[in-house]
Amino acid sequence: MRLNKKTKIVVALLLLAFLAAQFYRPTIAVEKPDEKRLAHFSPEVDAILRRACFDCHSNQTALRWFDKITPANWLVADHIAKGRAVLNFSTWNDMAKPDRNAKLWEAVNQAIQGAMPLKSYALVHGAARLSVNDIQVLKNYVKELAPKQEADTAKEAALASQYASLVEEKARPDTLPADVNGIAYIPEYKDWTPISTTQRVDNGTIRIIFGNEVAVKAIREHHTNPWPNGTIIAKVAWDQLTDKQGNITTGAFKQVEYMIKDDSKYKATAGWAWARFKTPALVPYGKTSTFTMECVNCHRPMKDNDFVFTAPIQH
Ligand code: HEC
Ligand code: HEC
Structure with a gap:
């Protein structure tokens, strides 16, 4: 193909602009690992995390040549800054043990859901993609964090004392409590339909997720992405209790959380109101009103699923 003179000039100018842009690049600090602070799991798990997560979630980022080209490098730098801010395996041991367990559980959960590593990244970094086997290795590893299945007298005592106070109605507040955003506790969730259950292995709780009528109708009609306004999803957590016979049951009530859908009213928080009430005293x-960003940020990997993790059991 022969290009006319004008086209040639335009192409040359674009090329020049591209080359000039290469001098304008972000700095991405890379450090040698400090063994004391660095995360160490099993060798198998380490290998997977290093391959799939370390570029954005450690200080040992390994940039490929194509990561360094402007403008791609600005996107890369942004991912790394945000990724390191929320999860950094290079400073892992700075966290307390329960926080490490919770973070690891969350990390594996995001990998299982396919939210991590970021899709745009996995597209160009083939080696970072997780295989079915990788996911299984991660799952097996977090399962071992689960509390041992032995009779737990402390949890039994917690249930017994809670039960006693519930019977006496001591713990129950007279008026429905509301949080800083004015979202009130909704007692009716107990009569709603359970739409899923989950078990959290790292901290030994059992949860049931309930949906109100709007939610259940949406599930039946397969209209859950987005969920319709008026949907309320409630997630309740109890201790996971193993009794002396080895039966696993729910123990003491821990908390209930709500997501209330209204895409105009709650536009700033992903279309949902978020609320959590803890202990039978429903604290x-x-x-401050911005605590909801904690909720939104942790649910963000599910943004293509209207910020909801639960895949409802089909009724
Ligand atoms: C290309 C960069 C990149 C890679 C690779 C990557 N992540 Fe992320 N990750 C991010 C960014 C950016 C965020 C911040 C969340 C957001 O704003 O979407 C994040 C958030 C997270 C969070 C939420 C942390 C919190 O407390 O809010 C977890 C957990 C997570 N990533 C786990 C992983 C795991 C596990 C892997 C590897 C299997 C991985 N990520 C690979 C960029 C990445
Ligand atoms: C550490 C990450 C994290 C944070 C922080 C978080 N959530 Fe969640 N949430 C999850 C995960 C994961 C699920 C999926 C169910 C499960 O595994 O228990 C979930 C499920 C839910 C559900 C059931 C609907 C669904 O998405 O499956 C509700 C309701 C909910 N969360 C409310 C909240 C509220 C309210 C807050 C803030 C006060 C909050 N969450 C903060 C991780 C988080």
């Missing part, structure tokens, strides 16, 4: 969670 509202969150000191």
